[in-house]
Amino acid sequence: MGALTMFRALLVALLVAAAPAQAANGNSALVSQATSRLAQMKGVRAQFTQTQTLSAMKQPLVSTGMLVFERDRGVIWRVDTPYAATYVITDAGVAEVDANGRRIRTKSAQGVRGVAQVSKMIRAMLGGDLSALYSQFDVDAEGSASDWTLGLKPNQPQLAQAIKGLHMTGGAFLRSLRIDLANGDVTRIEFTKSEAADDLPPAERTLLSAP
């Protein structure tokens, strides 16, 4: 059975906060530096602009919004335009919250067990264990700690059936992410105004802690 990851948002969140301290020597050192800073941060907040180029669509779909990642709890992915919706991703699953804050769909982790898998991967990486990342991807890193590029190619055939590759750039935080799907669809996400978020506003805290 294939356990493909539905990692977009989570992987994004993971690398948004990448803040290497110094120039890296060598590929794996750079990767570990790119992720090590995260361990010291409670969370990250950023604005995003997502451009989806889908074969079924007349033109690329552009959406903007905000992303909050809290290490211990999960991710809030809030779409502001063209359509207001909030997606809350935790170990328990994915919840969709409409503009009025009403939960309209909750998928347990049972239904989308990839969520738990990604969540585990992130936790492992935060602990400095990059083996989970390497077990799914061949990682290619270039540049310095303040300006780096990561190329991730799935090394698992099941994953490769869905994803061609990931391409990331960043410095202290992730700046851009490009996801190439196997069917030719491409998603690009640009991140701006990234900042460390140590304390979440109560509303966001509630979203993340609700079942």
Next chain:
Amino acid sequence: MTSRLFQRPATSLWRVRAAWLALTLVAVLYCAHRFSGPSPLETNLLALLPATEANPVAERAVAQLANALGDRTVFLVSSRDADHAKAAARRLGSTLQESGAFASVTAELPPFDIAQIGALYTPYRFGLLTRDDRDALAHSSGGAASLRDALMQRIYNPVRGPLATQLADDPFGWLEHWLSDLPLATSNLDLEDNMLVAHRGDTTSVLVVTTLHGSAYESRVQRSVLSAVSQAQASLRSAWPDASVARAGAVFHAESARRASEREVHLIGIASACGIALLMLWVFRSPRLLLLGFLSTALGVACALALTLAVFGRLHLLTLVFGASLIGEAVDYSIQYFVVYLGAPRDWDAKRGARSVRPALSVALATSLLGYAILAWAPFPALKQIACFAMTGICVAFASVMWLLPTLLPASIRKGPKATQRRLFARAEVLLARWQRAIGGKGSWAVAIVLVAICAPGWLMLTSDDDIHLLIQRDPALVAQENQVRDAVGIDNTAQFFVVQGATQDSVLERAEALGAKLDALPGDQSVDGWRSVTQFVPSARRQGEDRALLARHVFADPAAMRATLLQAGFRDDIADAWIGSFAESDGQPLTVERWLAARWSRPFAHLWLGAVDANGQRGYAAVVMPRRVTPQNLPALIATAHAMEGVAFVDKAASVSKLFGEYRVDSGMWLGGALLLVLVLVIARYRLRGGIAIILPVLLAVGVTLAAFGYAHVPLNLFNCLALMLVLGVGANYAVFLREGCLRDGADLGAVWTGVLLSAATTLLSFGMLGMSAMPALKSFGVTLTLGILVAVLLAPMGMPTEGRKHA
């Protein structure tokens, strides 16, 4: 008289011996024939269980599920180093593959295109809706607006499942939702390097799945699997000492049960044989008598084995172990005969000796047979076998003492008791006289009253235990490994489930859907936390039709509006047209169970569909629904749910067996009373009223003392204790009978008779005492009860002697 034996033509003597030799040969050759072929040992622990389900389909479901999972074995290779775990799993896989002991070994999965799952369902997608989507469509008031919202949520959702569908086929994501609801895995297994991997804590575990060449219950399969596994594990240990292997599978339980019982057979057989040999040598001082005693016993055991195999086909492990303990009982008859032989006056006549001991042995045989006959009455396959085995064994032993041993004990070789023996017998006689004076005659009532007074509080403290583990006990080490695998993989609960039946496939599916809805509605404590059912893969035709009608009503009623909604969301014209067109073109043929079963990936779930069944002459179909969580809190609700629905039954084999245990435990009290009455009638017929009561009193007290001992020791009483009490009655009565018959025999040496009784009791105690050390709870209960009961019965046996008995001596 002395020479009568020799006056008869020697041919007659030889004819008897030859007949016995022929019987022996037939029995031994038949056993050898059966054991040289496929092993006749029944190692399937489930086969020990009686049929409990009134519904034959339910009984079949139990067997089918056990079989479906029975020929699979699962290994979990774990290490803190992920690479080591994977490398070790690969090595385990290849070693097991090379061993040839398995039909298939899967460590690395063959490339599997997950799109096959979506491909099966895509043509039927307009009839497949999740409950959420169905409710949303049926209850949405917004019409086009809410459809547009649904489209937006689908397009901008950052999370995609592993079974993501193409936007062009499934713009609203209804099929994707439906696919993600498929209960494909109950576990958190990930696919890495083509292996199924679970990460827990800092431990990485890799799954290796194998299937067997044959039944898990064949010794041949068990042996080759075990040797292959231990070899593979040894090679793993040297290469990756940090990797551990946990295993799960029926074959390991079956093998462990077989090995444990074979070990017990050897232990009980050898220990009781040696003990009996030493005792007999000590008392009789004659290797010849010892050999003859064992000859009679061996004949009994061999014939019992042959007849049981012939009647039942296969031999339960329980029977095998119990059979080993029969030695101690079967040897009793020859002991009694030897006592007469040694105590006889100088002009020994073997035939007359046999005749003089016949009444005692006949009464003893009759009471023992009665006890075992009641065992045969119980509806447990294993107990019927044990009864058949024991009855054959003691009948043959009895017959050999009556007719074979006399031909082998001619007067010419008799030397009479040695001096040491005489001293032994004399001491025994003194002891008996003193003991009888203390407890016999009028004193026996006083003893009885005192014993009852002592026992009464113990009886009040009696508790009971009807757990299924009395019959089926699993090796705790294996259970621990199995739990480890279960935690990582998630093995279904195959012990408690629903069976859904119906006249047609669709009625089964509809009933299963109704059952699922009822299970989902169970509140709080009663919740089953989800369930597995074939309807999660194939909804009923009616449900598919309803879903399609729902889409027709709410989505495709106005194709132009739908087209506008899709184009507004950004879909290309041709994509929108193609999707709307595909609904109109699809003919509404529902997905069928056959179509699903034909897909290769459905195989791991195929056991959910039982297929065509024949229940009480009515043809129909059946499926199982497996609740994820069954607890004492929700059990009554589950049973009530099944009761309230037509064609639905809740199967709980363990509970059914425990219930049966309990019922028979209570009933066995009545059987014991009946048996007691029968034995009483039997002994009164022979010894008159007073004698009869005196004979039955010791064994009655033995039953009472045994029960009280269980009460005082806080050992809960189970069915097997109660059944063993029948044997206490059957076997324990023998000693009083032997003593009384000894007193009635002309010129019998009472010391020798008492010595014989004690020797008989000692051999029986030795065998049943060993049985009491068995690891099988049922046999242990038998052994402990019999040991205790027989000990008391033999100690009190002098109560049954006639008060004027010594005058005969």
